[in-house]
Every structure is written in structure tokens, then in C-alpha cells.
Amino acid sequence: MTELVPFTRGDLQAAAGVVEATARHQEALGRTLWPPASVTPERLARHYPAPTWHVAWRGGAAVGAFSLLESDPPFWPDDPPGEALYLHKLAVHPACQGQGLAHTLLEHAVQVTRASGRPWLKLDTAASRPALRRLYETFGFEPVDEREVFDFRVVRYRLPVNRA
Numbered sequence: 001m002t003e004l005v006p007f008t009r010g011d012l013q014a015a016a017g018v019v020e021a022t023a024r025h026q027e028a029l030g031r032t033l034w035p036p037a038s039v040t041p042e043r044l045a046r047h048y049p050a051p052t053w054h055v056a057w058r059g060g061a062a063v064g065a066f067s068l069l070e071s072d073p074p075f076w077p078d079d080p081p082g083e084a085l086y087l088h089k090l091a092v093h094p095a096c097q098g099q100g101l102a103h104t105l106l107e108h109a110v111q112v113t114r115a116s117g118r119p120w121l122k123l124d125t126a127a128s129r130p131a132l133r134r135l136y137e138t139f140g141f142e143p144v145d146e147r148e149v150f151d152f153r154v155v156r157y158r159l160p161v162n163r164a
Helices: 012-028 041-047 101-115 130-139
Strands: 007-009 053-058 061-069 084-092 120-126 142-149 152-160
Touching: 012 041, 012 053, 012 061, 012 084, 053 101, 061 101, 084 101, 101 120, 101 130, 120 130, 130 152
Parallel strands: 084 120
Antiparallel strands: 007 053, 053 061, 061 084, 120 152, 142 152
16 A cells, blocks of 8 residues: 655755755765765756656655656657656655655656656666666566666666556
8 A cells, every 4th residue: 555645846945855865875875876966956956947846745854756857858859749757866765765655756756647648657767776677667667778878878667657
């Protein structure tokens, strides 16, 4: 059963707090996901404007966040307009990891994508991140391909959102 957590949209500061805490935690474990200096609110806003952020809350604290973009030319250059929403910077606060919140965040992204009328939710992740790949594949994302983007090897995934 999925935990019911409230979501807000557009809170860049709260989202950045979750993303930065996640980045610092992963770096401390020797598994740099994003360099912490690259996920400040100012840096995030350059590519992920405030209205694209969705933040999950528990007990008044931001516990998860992600950005949904309407287009993603660097990673999905051949997609026609309106085909998908594109998930970026999925993060669960370190204090809440291991509690199923990643699935709650993904379910919310599916709901938002479905409500937008777009048939696909798409994302990419580093090919060298087996735990993230397993998370997405367990959730139901289909691998599309592997490619080089910005000197990183990524796996692109898609999930149809209109199936029952």
C-alpha cells in the first residue's frame, strides 16, 4: 500500500533542500549522484524552473522531490511535442530513505503525467547506477536505449501512463 503524503508544486527552495541533502549523503557514501554545488536553488532553477518541482511532505518537512519537464531536448531530441513529461532529479531525503517514498514519488509523477494527457513518462539515469536502474525497472519503466549525453553514459526509460 502506498503511503499518502501531500504534495505541493513550485517550491524550489524545499525541493533544493531535499536534492542537496540527497547529493551530500550519496557523496559521503562515495556514490556521487550530483555534485552538491550543482544542486543549489540557483543552479537548479537554470534547468528546472520552480513550477516544474513537486515536493512530498511528511510532518511539515519536505521528504521527497522531483522535477517534471514538458520537453527534454538534450536527452530526448527526437520526441514530438506533447508526447511525454520528463522526470529529473528524483530525490528522497536521506532521513526517509528505505521507506518506499521513491515509489510514492514515481506514482505521483505518473498521476501528473496522466492528468496532462501525455501518454509517456520518461527519464534517464546513469548506466553505472544499478540501484536506480532496478528502482525504475521494478516500478515498470521500460529501457529504451543507452547513449552518451553530455559525456555521460545514460539509459533512457519510458513508462506508458494510460494503461490500467
